[in-house]
Amino acid sequence: MKQQVIIIGAGASGLMCAIEAAKRGKNVLVIDHANKVGKKILMSGGGRCNFTNYYVAPEKFLSQNAHFCKSALTRYTQWDFISLVERYQLQYHEKTLGQLFCNGKSKEIVDILLDECKAYNITIKLNTKVTKINKNAQTENFSVTTNDCQYLADKLVIATGGLSIPTMGASGFGYDIAREFGLKVLPTRAALVPFVLSEKDKRLYSELAGVSVFANVSCNQMSFEENILFTHRGLSGPAILQISSFWQPKDHITVTLRPDIALVEYILKQQKEGSKQQLKTILESVFPKRLVSHFVDEKLLSSKIAALKAIDIQNISDLFQKWQIMPCSTEGYRTAEVTLGGVSTDEISSKTFESNKVKGLYFIGEVLDVTGWLGGYNFQWAWASGWAAAQAL
Ligand SMILES: Cc1cc2nc3c(=O)[nH]c(=O)nc-3n(C[C@H](O)[C@H](O)[C@H](O)COP(=O)(O)OP(=O)(O)OC[C@H]3O[C@@H](n4cnc5c(N)ncnc54)[C@H](O)[C@@H]3O)c2cc1C
The missing domain is CATH 2.40.30.10 (Translation factors)
Structure with missing residues (x-):
């Protein structure tokens, strides 16, 4: 089965990337090992998802390269995400310090993303374990082997997030893939944690x-x-x-x-x-x-x-x-909201999120060495990096 784009990870960044790539006419498959999409969105913000912040700025992010986040954050801003949720008449409020929360439940954000996925015919395969990824040196295609099938894709996006809350499906998969393809992974540690x-x-x-x-x-x-x-x-x-x-x-x-x-x-x-x-x-x-x-x-x-x-x-x-x-x-990854460190931004384009070393391979969201402060910044990073990568797929 040949796809133009395969995205591994149906969380915040993966879904945003899928929607924007499909909008641009790409045929997109999203694979996730969990039984539901966006589990962290569902549990975020105490059940009300702090989905962005009025005061997004590069200074609110930690990374070895403080400049890396700038391009995506200025091209897809908090106002873009606010206009998406307003199109769906989501009711929200500013709690404090610019933090925007749903008046209702976090599920409303997941529903918006799923409605968009449906509108653009995106296929999402849940409960699917990726066992192997290869890149064919001649065709430059990626083959993604899962527990039930083998898929081929022109472009592969890794959106598997960080290590926090392993019981919700978090895994070090993205870091392992980066290492397998010879990319640098910076040491990780739990952050936004008691x-x-x-x-x-x-x-x-x-x-x-x-x-x-x-x-x-x-x-x-x-x-x-x-x-x-x-x-x-x-x-x-x-x-x-x-x-x-x-x-x-x-x-x-x-x-x-x-x-x-x-x-x-x-x-x-x-x-x-x-x-x-x-x-x-x-x-x-x-x-x-x-x-x-x-x-x-x-x-x-x-x-x-x-x-x-x-x-x-x-x-x-x-x-x-x-x-x-x-x-x-x-308290470590058991209760941390995010992971510091991760795939080094040195070898990733801040414009396209493609690896400089491996053509066609993209990393977005929390798997990268970009970590936001508390307050909706991490979701904004997920939306912005997912959106930016999609423009280049
Ligand atoms: C309790 C909690 C509350 C939070 N609250 C907020 C908040 O209110 N505001 C905010 O901005 N941020 C919040 N965050 C942080 C935010 O959830 C993350 O930064 C954001 O979800 C990262 O998006 P992502 O797409 O990179 O990864 P994720 O949203 O984590 O998505 C990764 C996806 O990849 C899948 N996956 C992982 N490994 C594999 C694998 N091996 N094979 C297939 N699929 C895989 C996972 O199942 C998941 O669906 C919170 C985090 C936690 C844990």
């Missing part, structure tokens, strides 16, 4: 599990201001997921709880105004109660504000606003 604390710290902070607080979290010259969440294993929440992409083992993270309040000045102001309150009352007006009783001992908490010396106030402030902690590890 931290695990040491056993000692876990015991120390376990009573805080479930507490969420607005914080500034910094590490390695990067910082993020959003909520953090204490968990039974360690720390999570958007600010923690963001900083995890910049964290290396043995790094400390520095946390300022409630960076919107200058705590020293706040307490001094209460003193000046002659407050008769206890420190506990003042602190509980700023931080969650459980956090207050964890960070400050009972005796100090029962002190009257008026009795506190300047040094005490500074020390109390430092407990909350200069808190340093060294995570022991991350």
Whole structure:
């Protein structure tokens, strides 16, 4: 069976690439080993898919080559994807920081993509395991052997994503294919992932599990201001997921709880105004109660504000606003949203996504060494890279 284009991976980038290539008249087959298309889309954004971001910019992506993502992101923008979903009357909202979520379920995004696939007669073969890929040196065709058939194609697109959530079908397949064809693959690691604390710290902070607080979290010259969440294993929440992409083992993270309040000045102001309150009352007006009783001992908490010396106030402030902690590890691919690293962009065209070494072989989406921040950036990368490759197929 001869196809013009075979795409391996029916996730975000693979489906977008299939739709755009078929629109341009190509005969497209999509192969996936999972039993459903777009499983990560379905589970994304807490079930509401954060499908793009108003503020997409190359600075929101990590890669060894910071320039690689620019071309695709400027040619297929967030506004292009927004106009696609608006054509289908998808109801959506901006949650925070430009992040666009479905009002309904993530499935609505998958339904839009599937409707488009149907409109352009794209064949999608699910539950299909690829066992071998060869390139014929004379015809330059690719042969793709699966558990039930052998297919031939002029062009082959690898859209198999990263390693996060193996239970959802994630695999290292794309990296293996890249290596087989002699392409460079950069070391990978889990990103946008919760931290695990040491056993000692876990015991120390376990009573805080479930507490969420607005914080500034910094590490390695990067910082993020959003909520953090204490968990039974360690720390999570958007600010923690963001900083995890910049964290290396043995790094400390520095946390300022409630960076919107200058705590020293706040307490001094209460003193000046002659407050008769206890420190506990003042602190509980700023931080969650459980956090207050964890960070400050009972005796100090029962002190009257008026009795506190300047040094005490500074020390109390430092407990909350200069808190340093060294995570022991991350939760790894089991819960990570994305994979850092992957197929090196050095050998891929940023315009067409074709390998410079192997004509007709394309890599798109998360399998490449391009990783977005939290906030809809990873889907925008999937849409943009899928779209850009399709223009060249
Ligand atoms: C829990 C979670 C929530 C997320 N939420 C968001 C969010 O709200 N916003 C955002 O921007 N990003 C989010 N992401 C990240 C986003 O899902 C990915 O970056 C994006 O899906 C990558 O698209 P892709 O097409 O490269 O890969 P994927 O969407 O992962 O698709 C890869 C496809 O390839 C298939 N495949 C893998 N191996 C093989 C193989 N050997 N043979 C055949 N098929 C194979 C898989 O089954 C899958 O269908 C989230 C990720 C997770 C895990």
